[in-house]
Amino acid sequence: MGEEVTAQSYTREQRQRYREKVRQNLDVFERMLSHSSFEFDRPMTGLEIELNLVDGHYQPKFANAEVLEAIADPDYQTELARYNIELNVPPRPLPGDAALHLEQELRASLNRADEGAARHGAHIVAVGILPTIMPEHFQGEWISANNRYTALNDSIFVARGEDIYLDIEGPTGERVATYCDTIAPESACTSVQLHLQVAPQDFAAHWNAAQALVAPQIALAANSPFFFGQRLHAETRIELFSQATDTRSIELKNQGVRPRVFFGERWITSIFDLFEENVRYFPALLADISDEDPVARLEAGEAPSLAELRLHNGTVYRWNRPIYDIVQDRPHLRVENRVLPAGPTIIDVMANAAFYYGVIRKLASDDRPVWTKMSFGVAEQNFHNAARDGIEATLYWPGYGQVSVDELVLRHLLPLAHEGLKDWGVSDEVRERYLSVIEGRCKTGSNGATWQTQAVERLQQQGLDRQAALSRMLETYHRHMHSNEPVHTWPLPGQPAEL
Template identity: 70%
Template structure:
């Protein structure tokens, strides 16, 4: 979750002061980019995994408060829904065998957390959207206990002035009205962080935008919502619609959505923060006591609390992050690209493979003398992203030099060699490259990812006579069993 807030209601004067502070923070940030030293000499990677809780019948378990108390580990936190928790993996460097050690640590931690959850009749599931989630689960006490989440819900509906329409096409179209942001809680993702220098930020962000479509096609794991088969990665469209602050009139006027791919290649991280301030009104106008101008003038690192909070309410799929860490009593600033494209799951090894593929290709793309984004339009990258969300491994993508191509062909011919080269530049061991890129290769060759496995399994179970709800629950039971095996999803058998 983001940082907690104190209030759920704000006066007009309060909002004006917040807007002034955000602009002041933006001005200070611009100065810092020119004058300050940012931490990036030993770049760190980070990972966040959002999970779901289910009961013994594989239905949502609204018990994250009790489960988190039992886990009693600050690495685990609440998320929007009472059936969600988030696992924050400690940052680390990439070289050598670090990824194999990380895989073992993540499995050990999640297994320990699972044991604690079992004490409260709950199981932890890593999946993009919980397949057994139904409308009745998101009425009543569905939200985690948090002032931030209540304030966010109220602010979105105040801005809209009307209920939210969820309307998603697909094999089984879903259309409904909702009077809260509850459907957003269904979207559970894996977020990847990379610390970069100010000079390298634009190339890394542009590269991440190019890579978003292929990433999503490979990693799709959210085909069902409210019992309907929708997109290969339904989470993308559901998240966009569930947090949309715009009534139809503002959409037709071209007002930008809060969940945003963007609209152009950038030349600096400042471009993104400046767009965020210019295009988006505040949702959580919480004020700090800091005077960022004075902090910078006196040689200290400003926290830029208002700018960071505002940035956290604009859900770019590749989000720019300004953050600070304390080292030896001194605050040190750094910049990160936060990649929010991928769903959680199906297994730890699948997620580690997704991460290795991302970090490897990203480095190769970002360091190319003639970057790929100079050869394709931003609109083409956005089309690839949306096409991959709809159709997953069945998508048709555009790539310079290849024209229209399937994800498997693009991955096998172009992106896997780039991933291997990028990981070499990160000084990642051959053992690590072989393990994780082998998973990506297997997924591309078999055409099986989490989404295709879920759909095939539910269809097979229904052909045996199970109803859709029963098939979804049985599929999820098998999924959880395989998830704990840590065998990659492309090797899973049918039911």
């Protein structure tokens, strides 16, 4: 959910002081990168999963405070809207069978959480966009009771000076075109975030590799085809998140002002490049000021928290975000990969993670890395093509030219994933269990987005209208989700396994 803040609004003086403090933080961070020791004893990974609450009719259930009280687990927190919660998984190393143990822990944790939610008439659903969310659901008290969310909502609209216009069209001409007077639609975007701790000198290579990899990631994992009742992109969450948090008016867009949901504009040589861009291009949305003197802490031999710089970084929504953090008084750096949708099952989530961690290891260590053979603009175009077309997308990749996702993954990226996980010290059992899921998606051409789309089409052919079909589809989805069978093996409603 990001760091909580103390206020819901800020004065002009507070914002001016905050800018000065952020710039001071940036100067201290630059010194730290040159002279400080960062934690990197072993590769540590982390995971966050954003989730949705639905009622017995599979409509959004606005009760996260009550559900979280029933769950009574500090790993679960609020998210933007009252039908969202988030599961934060403590960091752990990659090697051996750690992933198998994590899968078991996640399934047990979600089962316990679902039991708690049931006491308030709710189910938990992991999906990129809740298919049954509609505009009328945001007309009441939708926002969670956190200062951060209220402050963000208000700051975005102060910066824009006008309502947000959403305009997204799908491949068959279905379209959402509407004005919004809150950032509520952003809450529909529920994701999985993957963290990887890296040494300072290795950060640029890992971030560049992650930027090149986002397109295949989205294409394989797409799970967000419906929004406001319309069939839009395979991974509509990408475009929806971009538009729903855009602080720019039309005139500022025309001037080339950068969006806060930012793919980036160049390959980097240091993590400092990204933080420096943040400070140079993006005004503060939140302006909480700490009492810390970062210069004094650094000169005393202690790691400063750089609270203002971190808070500012949390309001620039890069798909691969740089992270500076302190654990047990030692600083470390992470790449936070934010491109994946939630769901459909835990095994699908684990497969997406295994693919990412394996491939990024090989891409980042390549003697002639992919980003030296592909322009940044092509990487960004790949990203948008993958979000629009999902597993049916055609991407550009050096050495292959224009290539289908299944061919690129089966011929090139999946072998890299196997090699990379082996280099991490991951067991053969882990590699086979999770990467076989990725192989299965490619061979069947099926993922969450294709299953949702085909299920709704089938239900409508059986006589249901769109809204009833979405509810029935989500009910079936929820049942399959608890089976923990990968989505490419799911039968459609009415097929033999469903009877």
